[in-house]
Amino acid sequence: xxxxxxxxxxxxxxxxxxxxxxxxxxxxxxxxxxxxxxxxxxxxxxxxxxxxxxxxxxxxxxxxxxxxxxxxxxxxxxxxxxxxxxxxxxxxxxxxxxxxxxxxxxxxxxxxxxxxxxxxxxxxxxxxxxxxxxxxxxxxxxxxxxxxxxxxxxxxxxxxxxxxxxxxxxxxxxxxxxxxxxxxxxxxxxxxxxxxxxxxxxxxxxxxxxxxxxxxxxxxxxxxxxxxxxxxxxxxxxxxxxxxxxxxxxxxxxxxxxxxxxxxxxxxxxxxxxxxxxxxxxxxxxx
Amino acid sequence: xxxxxxxxxxxxxxxxxxxxxxxxxxxxxxxxxxxxxxxxxxxxxxxxxxxxxxxxxxxxxxxxxxxxxxxxxxxxxxxxxxxxxxxxxxxxxxxxxxxxxxxxxxxxxxxxxxxxxxxxxxxxxxxxxxxxxxxxxxxxxxxxxxxxxxxxxxxxxxxxxxxxxxxxxxxxxxxxxxxxxxxxxxxxxxxxxxxxxxxxxxxxxxxxxxxxxxxxxxxxxxxxxxxxxxxxxxxxxxxxxxxxxxxxxxxxxxxxxxxxxxxxxxxxxxxxxxxxxxxxxxxxxxxxxxxxxxxxxxxxxxxxxxxxxxxxxxxxxxxxxx
Amino acid sequence: xxxxxxxxxxxxxxxxxxxxxxxxxxxxxxxxxxxxxxxxxxxxxxxxxxxxxxxxxxxxxxxxxxxxxxxxxxxxxxxxxxxxxxxxxxxxxxxxxxxxxxxxxxxxxxxxxxxxxxxxxxxxxxxxxxxxxxxxxxxxxxxxxxxxxxxxxxxxxxxxxxxxxxxxxxxxxxxxxxxxxxxxxxxxxxxxxxxxxxxxxxxxxxxxxxxxxxxxxxxxxxxxxxxxxxxxxxxxxxxxxxxxxxxxxxxxxxxxxxxxxxxxxx
Numbered sequence: 001x002x003x004x005x006x007x008x009x010x011x012x013x014x015x016x017x018x019x020x021x022x023x024x025x026x027x028x029x030x031x032x033x034x035x036x037x038x039x040x041x042x043x044x045x046x047x048x049x050x051x052x053x054x055x056x057x058x059x060x061x062x063x064x065x066x067x068x069x070x071x072x073x074x075x076x077x078x079x080x081x082x083x084x085x086x087x088x089x090x091x092x093x094x095x096x097x098x099x100x101x102x103x104x105x106x107x108x109x110x111x112x113x114x115x116x117x118x119x120x121x122x123x124x125x126x127x128x129x130x131x132x133x134x135x136x137x138x139x140x141x142x143x144x145x146x147x148x149x150x151x152x153x154x155x156x157x158x159x160x161x162x163x164x165x166x167x168x169x170x171x172x173x174x175x176x177x178x179x180x181x182x183x184x185x186x187x188x189x190x191x192x193x194x195x196x197x198x199x200x201x202x203x204x205x206x207x208x209x210x211x212x213x214x215x216x217x218x219x220x221x222x223x224x225x226x227x228x229x230x231x232x233x234x235x236x237x238x239x240x241x242x243x244x245x246x247x248x249x250x251x252x253x254x255x256x257x258x259x260x261x262x263x264x265x266x267x268x269x270x271x272x273x274x275x276x277x278x279x280x281x282x283x284x285x286x287x
Numbered sequence: 288x289x290x291x292x293x294x295x296x297x298x299x300x301x302x303x304x305x306x307x308x309x310x311x312x313x314x315x316x317x318x319x320x321x322x323x324x325x326x327x328x329x330x331x332x333x334x335x336x337x338x339x340x341x342x343x344x345x346x347x348x349x350x351x352x353x354x355x356x357x358x359x360x361x362x363x364x365x366x367x368x369x370x371x372x373x374x375x376x377x378x379x380x381x382x383x384x385x386x387x388x389x390x391x392x393x394x395x396x397x398x399x400x401x402x403x404x405x406x407x408x409x410x411x412x413x414x415x416x417x418x419x420x421x422x423x424x425x426x427x428x429x430x431x432x433x434x435x436x437x438x439x440x441x442x443x444x445x446x447x448x449x450x451x452x453x454x455x456x457x458x459x460x461x462x463x464x465x466x467x468x469x470x471x472x473x474x475x476x477x478x479x480x481x482x483x484x485x486x487x488x489x490x491x492x493x494x495x496x497x498x499x500x501x502x503x504x505x506x507x508x509x510x511x512x513x514x515x516x517x518x519x520x521x522x523x524x525x526x527x528x529x530x531x532x533x534x535x536x537x538x539x540x541x542x543x544x545x546x547x548x549x550x551x552x553x554x555x556x557x558x559x560x561x562x563x564x565x566x567x568x569x570x571x572x573x574x575x576x577x578x579x580x581x582x583x584x585x586x587x588x589x590x591x592x593x594x595x596x597x598x599x600x601x602x603x604x605x606x607x608x609x
Numbered sequence: 610x611x612x613x614x615x616x617x618x619x620x621x622x623x624x625x626x627x628x629x630x631x632x633x634x635x636x637x638x639x640x641x642x643x644x645x646x647x648x649x650x651x652x653x654x655x656x657x658x659x660x661x662x663x664x665x666x667x668x669x670x671x672x673x674x675x676x677x678x679x680x681x682x683x684x685x686x687x688x689x690x691x692x693x694x695x696x697x698x699x700x701x702x703x704x705x706x707x708x709x710x711x712x713x714x715x716x717x718x719x720x721x722x723x724x725x726x727x728x729x730x731x732x733x734x735x736x737x738x739x740x741x742x743x744x745x746x747x748x749x750x751x752x753x754x755x756x757x758x759x760x761x762x763x764x765x766x767x768x769x770x771x772x773x774x775x776x777x778x779x780x781x782x783x784x785x786x787x788x789x790x791x792x793x794x795x796x797x798x799x800x801x802x803x804x805x806x807x808x809x810x811x812x813x814x815x816x817x818x819x820x821x822x823x824x825x826x827x828x829x830x831x832x833x834x835x836x837x838x839x840x841x842x843x844x845x846x847x848x849x850x851x852x853x854x855x856x857x858x859x860x861x862x863x864x865x866x867x868x869x870x871x872x873x874x875x
Contacts, residue, residue, distance in 0.1 A: 042776055042778055043746055043747060043775075043776045043779070044746065052521065055525055057521045057524055057525055084529075085527055085529050088524065088525050088526075088527055089527060092525070093525040095518070095521075095522040095525075099548060099551060099552050099555075100518055100519050100522035100523075100548055100552075101519075101522045101523060101526060101548065102548065102551075103543065103544050103547035103548050103551075113526060113544070114526040114527055117526060117527030117528060117529075118527045148551060151646055151647050152646055153646055162526065163525075163526070166526070166527065178773070178774065179646075179770075179773050179774065180646065181645040181646050181802040181841050181842065182802065182804070182841065182842055182843045183645065183841035183842070183843070184645075184646065184841070186843075208776045208777050210777075247777065247778045248777075249777050252845075252846040253846065256846055256847055256850065256871070259867070259871055260864065260867065263867055264863055264864060264867060275846070275849065275850070275853075278850065279850065279853050279854070279857070282850070282854065282859070282864070283857060283859060286854075286859050286860075286861050286864070287859075474701070475701050475702075475705070503701060504699065506701055507698070507699065507700065507701050507742070510741075510743050511695060511742075511743065514743070556695075556696050559691065559693060559696035559697070560696050560697065560699070562655065562660050562691070563689075563691055563696060563697035563699065564699055564709075565660055565684075566658050566660060566684060566688070566689045566691075567684075567688070567699075567709060567710040567713060567757065567758070567761070568681060568684050568685060568710055568713040568714055568761070569709070569710075569713045570681070570713070573713075574715060575712040575713055575715060576711070576712050576715045576716060576717060576718060576721065577712060577718065578704070578705065578708035578711070578712060578718065578721055578722070578725070579705075580718060
């Protein structure tokens with residue numbers, strides 16, 4: 001088992017001193033390999049709080065999160081019975097804004113910062129950086145550049161390379177495609193999908209883009225005011241009646257297929273998962 | 288961060304809350320000046336009593352004010368002990384001889400061991416420390432088992448005692464006064480009040496409006512920046528920065544990994560904020576109208592008179608030699 | 610309403626960010642500037658209100674040519690909602706933030722109070738007037754920004770990627786206000802790379818590497834696959850499907866009409 005939440009509750013203290021429930025009785029198993037999970041929900045529903053428990057940046061008030069065999073509880077952390085750093089190496093978390101982590105003079109130095117903290121020899125880390133910069137879709141000339149002179153999309157890629165360099169078993173990304181143009185978004189999603197398929201790594205993605213959920217996810221989680229309200233198949237999620245209550249939009253592809261069948265009476269054998277899929281079915285219907 | 292009491296507004300409804308911030312600032316200054324002009328212990332003690340009455344009538348919890356004193360505890364104790372031990376004017380009121388002998392020292396060492404292991408469980412740490420300190424002095428002066436290596440004498444003089452009390456009371460009064468101001472005045476009102484009170488400085492070309500704008504924007508962005516700092520800490524922690532461990536060189540790196548993003552983000556933020564302000568027709572130095580306006584009530588006149596009466600009384604008393 | 614003539618701009622000499630831009634926006638029109646990240650589209654909005662100084666060319670707003678003397682008059686006519694909700698919230702509370710622009714324009718206090726009430730209500734933020742920014746969502750902060758601009762009696766509102774940091778709910782809300790304001794006669798300029806937002810406007814201008822690639826009616830631009838792809842943008846899904854069917858030699862007039870209709874807002 002990769003990560004297991006058991007009856008996790010977590011509240012944070014707001015600026016007004018009041019306590020706000022951010023996670024309410026979360027029970028959630030996540031596989032160590034082979035999962036592609038998207039986590040969705042409105043701003044403030046607890047998505048970021050949830051993923052920050054996955055690499056022990058936050059510790060549950062009650063309940064436990066077991067990460068790759070290490071049981072994280074409030075008591076265990078208070079009594080220093082467990083070390084948190086090894087957990088953070090194994091579960092890589094990319095924050096929403098790359099500006100939060102980039103600080104070195106060059107992209108190379110920034111990418112090897114993580115591995116060096118975990119005791120990886122510098123030469124080894126550098127070799128890894130040369131490899132990873134290509135994985136995230138940039139070329140090696142970027143390594144000698146300053147991370148602050150890059151575009152938003154490039155900064156994002158560098159920050160992802162910096163986490164990948166820690167060679168985590170599980171990769172979590174908090175809204176990695178927000179603010180990117182369509183081309184940049186698609187390229188990045190392809191990168192994640194490649195990491196997922198070639199290395200069989202579990203990937204967890206926070207996103208507001210339902211098309212991403214529909215296209216890539218094998219499993220969808222929906223958070224709402226601190227509660228996990230849905231855990232299951234993304235296709236099944238969007239065929240539910242109450243998704244509007246959760247403020248989720250219907251993915252474009254599904255909406256279009258539904259429109260075509262209701263307006264023109266086309267009968268489709270199944271719901272299309274990809275554009276190509278829809279086109280093939282349309283071809284069959286028209287011919 | 289959570290224990291900062293100075294500068295924190297606590298909502299309430301007593302007369303102190305309804306007063307104009309300008310009045311509060313001016314009266315605060317008047318009373319502080321008075322506290323500095325007073326020279327006798329009895330007068331300053333009377334002043335503190337008066338202040339207690341204000342606290343009670345103004346329904347301000349004494350505990351809050353005491354919390355405000357906490358950061359100054361060290362200073363208070365330092366000046367107090369300095370006066371007691373080194374001021375040798377007046378009559379000798381107390382003297383004792385400390386004898387350093389193996390037995391006495393042994394008992395004292397045992398006492399400090401006991402302190403070391405129990406200090407975490409006692410709520411009033413400083414008080415506990417003082418009690419143990421005085422107890423060891425007492426032990427040394429009373430017991431002497433075995434040969435005496437050396438002795439030392441402690442002498443306390445009447446003026447030293449008086450001055451120590453006097454300085455301590457004055458500090459307490461000043462801190463309490465400023466705590467009352469910040470406790471009962473919203474930061475925005477405080478800012479407006481400060482701007483109004485500082486207006487005369489315009490004559491010497493200090494731009495008080497810009498200063499007020501700077502303060503108000505700082506007030507607006509402090510929570511945002513704290514939140515951001517916290518996120519950066521978490522982001523670097525997930526790259527293996529362990530803030531609780533590390534050698535000096537690593538510690539330095541850890542700090543750099545926090546400060547650089549913090550600076551970069553803050554610069555970007557201030558740049559965007561400046562654009563947004565300019566786009567909304569803000570021109571530094573140009574006159575603006577104000578949504579918030581301060582209203583002077585009869586109560587404010589009363590308070591101001593009260594402050595002035597105190598100050599003039601103190602001046603008169605000082606002139607006639609009290 | 611806005612006339613831009615031969616406008617060029619560069620941050621560093623030799624590296625033009627905008628090059629020979631000519632653009633005219635009529636009163637009451639809704640124009641979208643589409644472009645990928647780094648195409649210079651946000652620089653354009655700053656040039657229009659004089660936050661940046663052009664290298665060559667001119668900007669005329671409502672008959673006033675932008676210059677040192679007219680810049681303040683122009684800023685009264687053109688308001689900008691910026692991308693980051695947090696970095697344009699000046700006030701300590703919602704009320705103070707809406708007041709900020711009015712204070713700068715030296716609006717009398719009585720008038721100010723009335724306008725704050727009116728425009729807070731217009732964007733549905735009346736019950737939040739005393740709230741501090743950290744208690745608001747991104748969408749709510751952007752609504753406050755809109756109210757702050759409307760209160761200043763502006764004729765044009767530029768939405769400079771104003772929805773890109775919001776969640777879908779916040780985005781929908783802001784887009785709804787754009788539509789409503791445009792119906793009420795406010796001239797709107799949206800700067801975005803979101804095709805779904807672009808669909809709503811009358812006209813679309815595609816910006817690529819600082820130059821105008823295309824400037825035409827929204828429907829025509831949206832269907833121009835070559836131009837969109839050249840600038841890192843994509844066709845809306847129904848139009849992609851329509852193109853693909855055509856390429857495969859499939860004909861179905863009803864389906865084509867449906868695909869066309871579903872990608873248009875009119």
